[in-house]
Amino acid sequence: MSEEIVVIPGDGIGQEVVPAAVEVLEAVGDFDFVEADAGDHVKAETGEALPDETYELVADADATLFGAAGETAADVILPLRTAVDSFVNVRPAKAYPGVDALRPETDLVFLRENTEGVYAGHEDRLSDDLSTLTRVVTTSASERLAEFACDYVGGEGGHFQVAHKANVMRETDGRFLDAVVETAEKNGVETDAVLMDAFATHVCLDPTQFDTVVCPNLAGDVLSDLAAGLVGGLGLLPSANIGPDNALFEPVHGTAPDIAGEGIANPAATILSAAMLLDHLGYDEEAERVNSAVEAVLADGPRTPDLGGDASTEDVTAAVLEHL
Amino acid sequence: MSEEIVVIPGDGIGQEVVPAAVEVLEAVGDFDFVEADAGDHVKAETGEALPDETYELVADADATLFGAAGETAADVILPLRTAVDSFVNVRPAKAYPGVDALRPETDLVFLRENTEGVYAGHEDRLSDDLSTLTRVVTTSASERLAEFACDYVGGEGGHFQVAHKANVMRETDGRFLDAVVETAEKNGVETDAVLMDAFATHVCLDPTQFDTVVCPNLAGDVLSDLAAGLVGGLGLLPSANIGPDNALFEPVHGTAPDIAGEGIANPAATILSAAMLLDHLGYDEEAERVNSAVEAVLADGPRTPDLGGDASTEDVTAAVLEHL
Numbered sequence: 208m209s210e211e212i213v214v215i216p217g218d219g220i221g222q223e224v225v226p227a228a229v230e231v232l233e234a235v236g237d238f239d240f241v242e243a244d245a246g247d248h249v250k251a252e253t254g255e256a257l258p259d260e261t262y263e264l265v266a267d268a269d270a271t272l273f274g275a276a277g278e279t280a281a282d283v284i285l286p287l288r289t290a291v292d293s294f295v296n297v298r299p300a301k302a303y304p305g306v307d308a309l310r311p312e313t314d315l316v317f318l319r320e321n322t323e324g325v326y327a328g329h330e331d332r333l334s335d336d337l338s339t340l341t342r343v344v345t346t347s348a349s350e351r352l353a354e355f356a357c358d359y360v361g362g363e364g365g366h367f368q369v370a371h372k373a374n375v376m377r378e379t380d381g382r383f384l385d386a387v388v389e390t391a392e393k394n395g396v397e398t399d400a401v402l403m404d405a406f407a408t409h410v411c412l413d414p415t416q417f418d419t420v421v422c423p424n425l426a427g428d429v430l431s432d433l434a435a436g437l438v439g440g441l442g443l444l445p446s447a448n449i450g451p452d453n454a455l456f457e458p459v460h461g462t463a464p465d466i467a468g469e470g471i472a473n474p475a476a477t478i479l480s481a482a483m484l485l486d487h488l489g490y491d492e493e494a495e496r497v498n499s500a501v502e503a504v505l506a507d508g509p510r511t512p513d514l515g516g517d518a519s520t521e522d523v524t525a526a527v528l529e530h531l
Numbered sequence: 532m533s534e535e536i537v538v539i540p541g542d543g544i545g546q547e548v549v550p551a552a553v554e555v556l557e558a559v560g561d562f563d564f565v566e567a568d569a570g571d572h573v574k575a576e577t578g579e580a581l582p583d584e585t586y587e588l589v590a591d592a593d594a595t596l597f598g599a600a601g602e603t604a605a606d607v608i609l610p611l612r613t614a615v616d617s618f619v620n621v622r623p624a625k626a627y628p629g630v631d632a633l634r635p636e637t638d639l640v641f642l643r644e645n646t647e648g649v650y651a652g653h654e655d656r657l658s659d660d661l662s663t664l665t666r667v668v669t670t671s672a673s674e675r676l677a678e679f680a681c682d683y684v685g686g687e688g689g690h691f692q693v694a695h696k697a698n699v700m701r702e703t704d705g706r707f708l709d710a711v712v713e714t715a716e717k718n719g720v721e722t723d724a725v726l727m728d729a730f731a732t733h734v735c736l737d738p739t740q741f742d743t744v745v746c747p748n749l750a751g752d753v754l755s756d757l758a759a760g761l762v763g764g765l766g767l768l769p770s771a772n773i774g775p776d777n778a779l780f781e782p783v784h785g786t787a788p789d790i791a792g793e794g795i796a797n798p799a800a801t802i803l804s805a806a807m808l809l810d811h812l813g814y815d816e817e818a819e820r821v822n823s824a825v826e827a828v829l830a831d832g833p834r835t836p837d838l839g840g841d842a843s844t845e846d847v848t849a850a851v852l853e854h855l
């Protein structure tokens with residue numbers, strides 16, 4: 208039986224890069240694609256950026272490939288992460304040969320807690336002057352993330368880094384740090400704890416000090432975007448929101464309104480997200496083929512304008528398909 | 532009458548770089564120095580990292596020059612910021628000619644909110660599994676910061692950037708962003724709002740897009756450390772914690788335990804912090820002389836090992852004194 212993959216192009220260049228990635232998926236597997244809608248254009252029509260129907264489809268699918276949403280990004284992506292009960296956001300940030308990067312030696316993966324921290328969303332307006340937000344950290348979510356991290360680095364004998372701010376957020380990040388470190392110890396995995404501010408300095412000075420970085424939610428958001436800056440921008444970064452039963456994959460970039468509709472968007476990040484999807488569904492070999500094809504094209508294939516070329520989305524997609 | 536300056540060397544290289552900066556202050560002005568103690572070594576002796584006496588001295592002084600504290604950094608520096616009621620942490624991050632930098636064109640100043648956000652410190656252990664932290668944002672603190680920022684950029688006609696995460700922390704960072712932007716508008720100052728994650732990417736790609744960056748507390752902590760990575764590390768960065776009546780100045784670097792006691796610590800960041808102190812007390816011309824002397828020494832004077840030389844703290848200090 209073929210897996211059901213929900214496809215949500217969303218807004219802007221999402222409409223161009225998601226179909227490109229679907230072509231690549233079709234070339235390597237036999238999937239049952241179901242198209243769904245979300246984003247600014249849906250809000251403009253219906254008043255709601257994320258239709259219930261889309262939420263339900265994502266919750267029930269084997270996997271989802273999402274493009275991008277504009278102004279409504281938070282209204283779309285945060286509930287969709289919940290729809291798949293995603294407890295970890297996997298964000299590789301890797302420089303590619305042939306692509307300009309501030310630190311070409313960068314090869315990092317961020318494992319970002321995806322359910323709590325400041326994203327848990329309890330905010331209150333207590334007076335005309337004062338608002339509060341309740342940052343939430345549980346041992347259970349931290350352990351679940353750490354178990355995933357242990358598997359991710361190959362179990363016993365592996366190692367990862369933990370970014371945190373437990374010197375200030377002693378109770379909450381302290382709980383996070385303790386739970387992650389203890390879980391790693393139980394699994395025979397070594398950890399290095401690093402303050403998130405120190406990480407920001409040191410990853411610029413020498414990114415090779417780090418490899419797999421486990422982070423609370425907001426730290427993962429900011430530090431992975433920082434790493435994107437070191438590898439040349441958000442344009443090439445894929446990501447995976449993993450849940451216990453299903454998952455949602457999305458490029459880290461946005462809707463790129465300045466070039467939307469011109470057919471020149473770089474489909475690489477979305478195709479790399481599709482490779483993460485393949486890997487997640489157990490098609491490791493197919494995932495590997497797609498990754499290699501994208502790398503080959505980035506190294507010396509046709510390039511879209513963001514990488515200094517004048518190829519179209521279609522040209523790049525065709526080149527990737529050829530390399531498969 | 533000469534101003535009273537409290538001097539707290541603290542731990543590690545603080546013991547070496549603070550006396551160097553005091554020599555420079557003595558060379559350009561007539562101050563009444565009062566030495567006070569804090570840090571790991573005080574905790575080891577007395578059980579408390581920050582003696583009440585030190586707190587009181589700092590609260591009553593015209594200004595304080597602080598070196599660094601080790602493990603107890605948060606126990607020392609956070610209360611000391613409160614002692615001067617510091618509502619803004621001023622953090623210049625500028626690359627110097629002659630010093631290796633990942634982005635030599637970087638010339639930024641972060642104006643970090645210094646009293647609230649997650650630093651307000653209300654944490655609770657609600658169960659064996661769950662802890663919370665109450666993030667606090669007030670309009671009044673945000674406006675106070677924004678008024679300072681408006682002055683800092685020269686008032687009417689000036690401009691600055693505001694980093695925030697109001698797409699997720701809608702109520703708290705929304706309040707921060709609104710208060711800052713409205714205050715700027717009243718003062719005829721233009722603002723550009725930028726998501727803190729997007730800032731992390733874009734400052735790597737092109738730091739010249741930004742100049743003065745107003746931030747909530749934790750955002751300012753992380754983003755200024757990121758900028759430190761772009762200019763070659765924390766080693767050269769000064770900072771000022773400004774309050775309504777007095778202020779505390781400190782290098783951004785820590786105690787550097789690996790080289791402490793060897794007399795080879797780079798005193799530049801602390802001397803630059805002393806220049807910020809001079810400026811704050813109204814000695815603009817003296818501040819300028821100190822800044823120029825440090826720049827001249829960084830460009831072609833003796834260098835400590837962190838900058839690839841083999842000069843001592845004393846050699847560098849002597850060279851700065853000569854250039855005054």
Ligand SMILES: CC(C)[C@H](C(=O)O)[C@@H](O)C(=O)O
Nearest residue numbers: 280281284285428698699728
């Ligand atoms: C759109 C926004 C809510 C989102 C986040 O903060 O998680 C984005 O920045 C990301 O990292 O995917």
Ligand SMILES: CC(C)[C@H](C(=O)O)[C@@H](O)C(=O)O
Nearest residue numbers: 374375404604605608609752
């Ligand atoms: C030591 C720590 C509490 C402090 C902070 O987070 O403010 C430090 O990182 C800084 O930025 O001065």
